[in-house]
Amino acid sequence: MLKRTPYDVVVVGAGVVGAACAYYAARAGLKTAVVDRGPVAGGTTGAGEGNLLVSDKEPGPELDLALLSARLWRELAAEFGERVEYEPKGGLVVATEAAGLDPLHGFAAAQRAAGVEAVPVAADELRTLEPHLAHGLPGGYLYPQDAQVQPALAAAHLLRASGADRHLGEAVTGLLRGPGGAVTGVATARGAIAAPAVVNAAGTWGGELAALAGAHLPVLPRRGFVLVTEPLPRIVRHKVYAADYVADVASGSADLQSSAVVEGTPAGPVLIGASRERVGFDRTLDPRVLHRLAAQAAALFPVLRTVQVQRSYRGFRPYLPDHLPAIGRDARVPGLYHACGHEGAGIGLAPATGLLIGRQLTGADPGFDLAPFRPERFERFEGAEGES
Amino acid sequence: MPTSKSEPTGPAGGRAGPCYDLAVIGAGPAGLAAADTAARFGLRVALVDAGSRLGGQYYRHPAPELGAARPGRLHHGWAVFTRLRARLAASPLVDHLAGHHVWAAEAGGPGDGGRPWRLHATHGPGAADRTTVRARAVLLATGAHERHLPFPGWTLPGVVSAGGAQAVLKSSLVLPGRRIVVAGSGPLLLAVASSLVSAGAEVPAVVEAASYLGYARGLPVLAGNPAKLAEGAAHGAGLLRRGVRLRRGSAVVEAHGTDRVTAVTVARLDSRWRPVPGSGRRIACDALAIGHGLVPQIELAVELGAGTVTGPDGAVALEVDAEQRTSVPGLWAAGETCGVGGADLALAEGVLAAHAVAGRPAPAREAATRRRRRAFAALMAAAHAPGPDWTGWVTDDTEVCRCEEVPAREVRAAVEELGAGDARTVKLLTRAGMGWCQGRMCGPAVARLSGGGAGRPDSRPLSCPVPLAQLAEPRPD
Numbered sequence: 001m002l003k004r005t006p007y008d009v010v011v012v013g014a015g016v017v018g019a020a021c022a023y024y025a026a027r028a029g030l031k032t033a034v035v036d037r038g039p040v041a042g043g044t045t046g047a048g049e050g051n052l053l054v055s056d057k058e059p060g061p062e063l064d065l066a067l068l069s070a071r072l073w074r075e076l077a078a079e080f081g082e083r084v085e086y087e088p089k090g091g092l093v094v095a096t097e098a099a100g101l102d103p104l105h106g107f108a109a110a111q112r113a114a115g116v117e118a119v120p121v122a123a124d125e126l127r128t129l130e131p132h133l134a135h136g137l138p139g140g141y142l143y144p145q146d147a148q149v150q151p152a153l154a155a156a157h158l159l160r161a162s163g164a165d166r167h168l169g170e171a172v173t174g175l176l177r178g179p180g181g182a183v184t185g186v187a188t189a190r191g192a193i194a195a196p197a198v199v200n201a202a203g204t205w206g207g208e209l210a211a212l213a214g215a216h217l218p219v220l221p222r223r224g225f226v227l228v229t230e231p232l233p234r235i236v237r238h239k240v241y242a243a244d245y246v247a248d249v250a251s252g253s254a255d256l257q258s259s260a261v262v263e264g265t266p267a268g269p270v271l272i273g274a275s276r277e278r279v280g281f282d283r284t285l286d287p288r289v290l291h292r293l294a295a296q297a298a299a300l301f302p303v304l305r306t307v308q309v310q311r312s313y314r315g316f317r318p319y320l321p322d323h324l325p326a327i328g329r330d331a332r333v334p335g336l337y338h339a340c341g342h343e344g345a346g347i348g349l350a351p352a353t354g355l356l357i358g359r360q361l362t363g364a365d366p367g368f369d370l371a372p373f374r375p376e377r378f379e380r381f382e383g384a385e386g387e388s
Numbered sequence: 389m390p391t392s393k394s395e396p397t398g399p400a401g402g403r404a405g406p407c408y409d410l411a412v413i414g415a416g417p418a419g420l421a422a423a424d425t426a427a428r429f430g431l432r433v434a435l436v437d438a439g440s441r442l443g444g445q446y447y448r449h450p451a452p453e454l455g456a457a458r459p460g461r462l463h464h465g466w467a468v469f470t471r472l473r474a475r476l477a478a479s480p481l482v483d484h485l486a487g488h489h490v491w492a493a494e495a496g497g498p499g500d501g502g503r504p505w506r507l508h509a510t511h512g513p514g515a516a517d518r519t520t521v522r523a524r525a526v527l528l529a530t531g532a533h534e535r536h537l538p539f540p541g542w543t544l545p546g547v548v549s550a551g552g553a554q555a556v557l558k559s560s561l562v563l564p565g566r567r568i569v570v571a572g573s574g575p576l577l578l579a580v581a582s583s584l585v586s587a588g589a590e591v592p593a594v595v596e597a598a599s600y601l602g603y604a605r606g607l608p609v610l611a612g613n614p615a616k617l618a619e620g621a622a623h624g625a626g627l628l629r630r631g632v633r634l635r636r637g638s639a640v641v642e643a644h645g646t647d648r649v650t651a652v653t654v655a656r657l658d659s660r661w662r663p664v665p666g667s668g669r670r671i672a673c674d675a676l677a678i679g680h681g682l683v684p685q686i687e688l689a690v691e692l693g694a695g696t697v698t699g700p701d702g703a704v705a706l707e708v709d710a711e712q713r714t715s716v717p718g719l720w721a722a723g724e725t726c727g728v729g730g731a732d733l734a735l736a737e738g739v740l741a742a743h744a745v746a747g748r749p750a751p752a753r754e755a756a757t758r759r760r761r762r763a764f765a766a767l768m769a770a771a772h773a774p775g776p777d778w779t780g781w782v783t784d785d786t787e788v789c790r791c792e793e794v795p796a797r798e799v800r801a802a803v804e805e806l807g808a809g810d811a812r813t814v815k816l817l818t819r820a821g822m823g824w825c826q827g828r829m830c831g832p833a834v835a836r837l838s839g840g841g842a843g844r845p846d847s848r849p850l851s852c853p854v855p856l857a858q859l860a861e862p863r864p865d
Binding site for chain 1 (some may be wrong): 495515648683691802807816826848854860862
């Protein structure tokens with residue numbers, strides 16, 4: 001095999017999480033390589049909407065991660081700004097019926113206690129914030145910390161700014177192992193890339209990469225469709241979604257669940273997403289999914305009924321059974337780190353993930369409790385549940 | 389055959405229509421031949437087409453209101469078309485769903501007892517202007533669209549696509565200019581030039597990028613296709629007689645003008661299609677008709693996971709067996725969707741597919757035509773394949789994606805600086821290919837500038853725009 005310059009760390013995956021890991025590793029002074037079988041943003045990142053949300057998360061470790069990330073994104077925006085189409089537009093969560101208001105109040109109160117800004121919006125103020133919102137909605141909450149980036153641009157610019165060596169279009173075929181089974185690099189179709197640390201940021205394929213090291217990590221795909229309208233003047237100002245979205249994210253049900261997250265983009269099209277289904281990597285279109293997305297968007301913004309849906313795209317979110325990502329050193333395999341399984345929140349959670357991985361790699365104190373994200377936490381579940 | 393025939397039970401508005409034996413998508417030569425043959429075997433057929441009149445691009449003809457005295461004057465094989473049209477109109481088994489854009493196809497279940505196929509179509513802007521066509525089998529005969537290779541000035545008014553110029557001429561009897569340079573590559577150029585000259589235009593030059601040396605390698609194939617040779621020779625001779633000059637191994641590398649094209653620069657190309665420095669010559673004109681051949685339109689089948697093959701010209705077509713079956717059970721394809729090869733081939737494949745759908749043995753005559761014409765099509769595709777270095781004439785300022793106004797500079801930056809290695813990533817990073825035409829116009833150019841080939845086309849859950857209100861309505865079934 002070819003000998004190549006030894007690196008301090010090899011990141012597998014050129015999606016937004018891998019790019020963020022490379023960015024913070026490089027900032028910590030590590031010589032970094034990024035390997036991906038495809039181009040930058042070729043997987044879930046390229047199919048994402050670019051949600052940087054705190055509004056949809058209940059108090060707990062993921063919200064803490066999201067709050068850290070929201071701060072980091074603001075810092076990154078100062079560096080990348082318009083190039084990644086960062087927009088601190090805020091989220092507006094609305095109840096679709098009066099009975100939905102109470103759970104929303106309770107949810108927001110708990111979030112505020114955890115550090116989230118959540119501003120109640122009365123029924124008669126909704127249309128001041130969103131003039132095209134349907135009449136008669138009972139109220140909602142404004143989340144000023146919610147923001148937006150264009151995910152492919154975010155990944156590409158983070159990766160470029162990292163200065164890491166890019167090995168794109170180069171599939172990882174195996175892991176190099178040293179004494180005691182330690183991971184010492186990756187093998188690819190073009191040769192070996194040696195490094196004392198390997199970061200698994202392979203998204204939906206994270207489970208397979210872990211398996212190359214003999215480590216169990218049950219990453220599963222959760223399919224989503226997004227509808228994209230024709231370019232429109234700015235008729236949707238925030239990220240607007242119905243309150244039932246919150247229940248969907250935490251849901252363990254395998255049935256179709258969707259709620260319309262509606263938002264404008266700098267380029268003009270309105271994005272409507274996203275559905276959530278557990279159907280493996282099945283790519284078959286089910287028009288009922290598109291119907292639900294369209295119907296919910298039209299219910300929130302009746303003006304959208306008159307526009308054309310120009311295209312639709314699908315993606316597969318990488319999720320773990322407890323809906324938390326795997327972040328950090330793998331206690332079972334020396335040299336192996338994980339940064340995957342972020343489900344639909346990878347764009348938002350990428351900077352915090354990268355920062356914490358960078359700190360672990362350099363032996364610094366993460367300054368954050370990584371225990372809930374321990375990669376080996378699924379060992380005891382093995383074979384216990386059908387889905388995992 | 390008109391839609392009205394099936395109106396009582398027809399697939400209109402929100403109601404579920406009848407279940408057809410075969411749904412044919414596209415009413416060009418392949419679709420017409422298939423629908424006609426299938427109906428003659430007693431199959432109930434839905435002929436679903438985006439156009440308002442039968443015929444597709446090939447048999448495009450003026451609306452009756454224009455009162456054209458001889459609508460077939462600009463056409464080869466017009467008699468074949470009028471015969472098919474008459475038979476289809478008389479058939480009680482064929483419903484023509486005109487103006488129907490199919491935005492998605494849902495595959496049916498296996499066997500006669502399985503779930504039928506469902507084609508979701510839009511036929512107007514209103515919430516009710518939608519149809520779900522149910523059928524036991526589907527034939528994809530959606531034809532092809534033109535391949536465009538950008539060059540400086542190609543967005544100027546007066547620069548039109550070669551196929552577009554011919555389409556406008558066929559449907560509206562209007563010429564794009566008075567002095568028209570025809571350029572690009574492929575057999576369509578001679579046919580277009582012929583049509584334009586017949587309609588009274590002056591054509592100072594036909595500029596063909598290929599050297600035609602490619603044809604010399606396929607003499608046996610040429611000998612097997614005398615009709616094709618005669619057709620080409622007839623166009624060529626007619627053009628020569630009218631003083632039209634054919635420049636081979638050359639390309640229009642720039643169009644000049646401010647409000648409208650006033651001249652073009654034609655340069656010689658080397659074998660890799662790199663312009664030869666110093667060879668540029670200016671030709672005055674008031675229009676440029678340009679085309680680089682056709683690319684199969686196969687989004688619906690790609691979305692269903694159908695197998696594809698890449699032709700000698702880099703165009704991706706559907707993979708079919710000898711009876712036009714795709715790799716998706718219940719889905720057939722015929723004509724240009726299986727590789728661009730012209731109307732005679734499409735007619736033969738339509739007939740073959742209908743036989744297979746009806747469970748009849750393949751007819752020998754059409755099978756032989758198919759073999760011969762497929763060999764010729766492969767030869768043609770190889771001869772006119774864009775050379776690898778054609779991007780040499782694309783300056784950084786050249787707009788590559790017209791819908792989103794993305795210049796070549798941005799595409800190159802995405803590749804060189806941001807790590808995009810294919811057309812999809814370039815699209816995500818630059819928006820090239822995200823506009824109205826969804827990359828049909830700029831796809832091949834973006835792919836080449838990204839350093840990749842055409843590759844497998846992007847999958848598209850929606851193959852065309854759909855009014856949101858139609859998606860939002862509850863489904864009838």
